[in-house]
Amino acid sequence: MPGTARVPRVLSIAGSDPSGGAGIQADLKSIAAMGGYGMCAITALTAQNTRGVTAVHTPPPEFLAAQLEAVGSDIAVDAVKIGMLADAEVIRTVAAWLDATRPDVVVLDPVMVATSGDRLLAPDAEEALRGLLTRAHLITPNLPELAALLGEPTASTWAVALDQGTRLSERTGATVLVKGGHLAGSSCPDALVDANHPEGPLIAEFGGERIDTPNTHGTGCSLSSALATVQARTGDWQRSLAVAKAWLRGALEASGELEVGHGHGPVHHFHHAQASVPLAEGEFTDSLWEDTAKVRAEIDALPFIAELDGGTLPEAHFAYYLTQDALYLNGYSRVLARASALAPSEEEQAFWAEGARVCLAVEAELHRTWLSRHPVQAHDAAGQRLPDVSPSGASRGGAPRSGADGAGRPGPVTKAYVDHLLAASASGSYAVLAAAALPCYWIYAEVGSALHARHAGRPESGKHPYAEWIGTYADEAFAASTRRAIAYTDAAGRRASAPEREAMREAFMASSVYEREFFDAPRRYA
Structure with a gap:
């Protein structure tokens, strides 16, 4: 039962970012920032930095299965965050592990579309990913990914985005986090959409202002893993989103302090904890x-x-x-x-x-x-x-x-x-x-x-x-x-x-x- 873990044990299943701003690295920072104990199973190795991805290596699916078995056979997993899944075989390996373990909290961040707009998955992998959505409790696509999952054009208005989120929730049975970050304008709303709520369809909107910063590398990874961690403590998606959204806003506002890279830099995952860092005498x-x-x-x-x-x-x-x-x-x-x-x-x-x-x-x-x-x-x-x-x-x-x-x-x-x-x-x-x-x-x-x-x-x-x-x-x-x-x-x-x-x-x-x-x-x- 989610909402009982004092120090949630959270497993990230995602790709590795050697520059530290996205993927597994961002997930582990976010989990720690939210008070959890982070673990990982790596689905892909990337060569990337704040300017972009230059190469991807996908380990054999059998090795991913071995990682999942090693962690799950020894450590209780309170929540799972799923990120980059490189191909159809990797997706099927993750789906089989989820079916066997049934974690209480599963957050799926469908990494499908690059910032440039390029599609990251082959057609057979996209189809396998749609099947994986039914195993998730929360799906956190950006607007291009939301549209890709439905096979539709990217929403250009908030109303269209909410409609797409509602229909994806109906099809998968999962709650969908609709994110307005790709919309034009100064506002940056989010909404939790649960079309299958016991008391009727639910849309819980959370307003927000856009943070003027180029440092957005790994924002989606960070938010989804933070949500998985907080949800393992609260058991309430609305309460969890309120905490994670406020934290991410601070991480974006403080991102310039890091001075990392020459492209889209990372967010400051530990902005709220700097004064708690042990200091040397003097x-x-x-x-x-x-x-x-x-x-x-x-x-x-x-x-x-x-x-x-x-x-x-x-x-x-x-x-x-x-x-x-x-x-x-x-x-x-x-x-x-x-x-x-x-x-x-x-x-x-x-x-x-x-x-x-x-x-x-x-x-x-x-x-x-x-x-x-x-x-x-x-x-x-x-x-x-x-x-x-x-x-x-x-x-x-x-x-x-x-x-x-x-x-x-x-x-x-x-x-x-x-x-x-x-x-x-x-x-x-x-x-x-x-x-x-x-x-x-x-x-x-x-x-x-x-x-x-x-x-x-x-x-x-x-x-x-x-x-x-x-x-x-x-x-x-x-x-x-x-x-x-x-x-x-x-x-x-x-x-x-x-x-x-x-x-x-x-x-x-x-x-x-x-x-x-x-x-x-x-x-x-x-």
């Missing part, structure tokens, strides 16, 4: 770092960095940067405290809590020291400069006290960055919050180490106004903390679900952009 955060290469190059090219390095940065710009950084750290400490509360281990909890303390103590002390030597520029909520404020206006935390004079108010970038981090904090996801917090460690450390390395290599003239500040970047304790923050975020990414990992990626990128804007803010607002 692999996830390495990919985050690579994603931000352009942003980091833009940071390196900012006038603020060059002028800080060269000692030509206007003091007003430096004072604005320090003031905003002190305000930022106040908010960042709350974010790190939240990361501590969400962290899954005591070690991580202690790390983020210590980071929050450092923001309010050690870093605040550094800012207080510098702010006591530099005039602080006051700005309004829009970032517009107000009259200068005496350094004595600085509060004990290192940031100027807010008041009627506008001092101590976060500039536009500071406010947006902190708001972004607080939103990540409110998400409730430790992984997303760690990813959002990481660029403040990682990018700051990388920028600082590069500045310090360049500065350390120069003869000390004693006249560089920011030499002491640049020297703080050599702090090994901060470098060690950065390495730990990277490691904890990487571990969280390796544990994360697919949607959560994508949210981590978005949070990391957004924070990286805010880091760039933060370094550039003095030029725009000071």
Whole structure:
């Protein structure tokens, strides 16, 4: 009885595609993607790629029978998908095996017409294939194949296609999946047609939009094998088609990520499972770092960095940067405290809590020291400069006290960055919050180490106004903390679900952009 297999054991009887996009190879990927255990019996060997088929070799039918016997005598088969059957003898061999074993689910994808429109089977093989249809529970022809099975012209409208599907269902006793992929237009409907349903003829239509992609190699193979697998779990063709159709849509949409071949590429069978692929230690955060290469190059090219390095940065710009950084750290400490509360281990909890303390103590002390030597520029909520404020206006935390004079108010970038981090904090996801917090460690450390390395290599003239500040970047304790923050975020990414990992990626990128804007803010607002 179909609908009871937790991990369906699905046998594909089809031809081999060495390029991996169609046939047996596509079937096995689809079965695995749908949660099944795939097996195969190869009916034909092809020489093909994304551009087409150049040769076909058909093993003796006796060898196909031996494959079927070897599998069926040892392993329970919950569902069968039948694809390319090269000639009449092969078809008769499969028919005899089906008659002897009577699988609960048989999906037949009648491979008869090539994409070019050429017929792939000799007349006697086509006739034998029509006889095989009565052994199937579901038949999944494309429109040219549907027409060929009926000996009629290919349907040019959806109504004609449904009529042909109904008549094929009447003749075979099987349910027919009518596919609208070959019709013109932006819509791409499908329909399950069961002319012999106990409650009367049934046509269940499933709408859909055409996916604009050239990567359609193996689409029919993939859908039919996915349907066989899901049907072994659900026992309901409509429920099975809803699952398989949604999966195939995603596989088509993500197909460009594969970059396979120069013709009609394959679909991305495992698009939905990428975040579940086991990652090596450091692999996830390495990919985050690579994603931000352009942003980091833009940071390196900012006038603020060059002028800080060269000692030509206007003091007003430096004072604005320090003031905003002190305000930022106040908010960042709350974010790190939240990361501590969400962290899954005591070690991580202690790390983020210590980071929050450092923001309010050690870093605040550094800012207080510098702010006591530099005039602080006051700005309004829009970032517009107000009259200068005496350094004595600085509060004990290192940031100027807010008041009627506008001092101590976060500039536009500071406010947006902190708001972004607080939103990540409110998400409730430790992984997303760690990813959002990481660029403040990682990018700051990388920028600082590069500045310090360049500065350390120069003869000390004693006249560089920011030499002491640049020297703080050599702090090994901060470098060690950065390495730990990277490691904890990487571990969280390796544990994360697919949607959560994508949210981590978005949070990391957004924070990286805010880091760039933060370094550039003095030029725009000071």
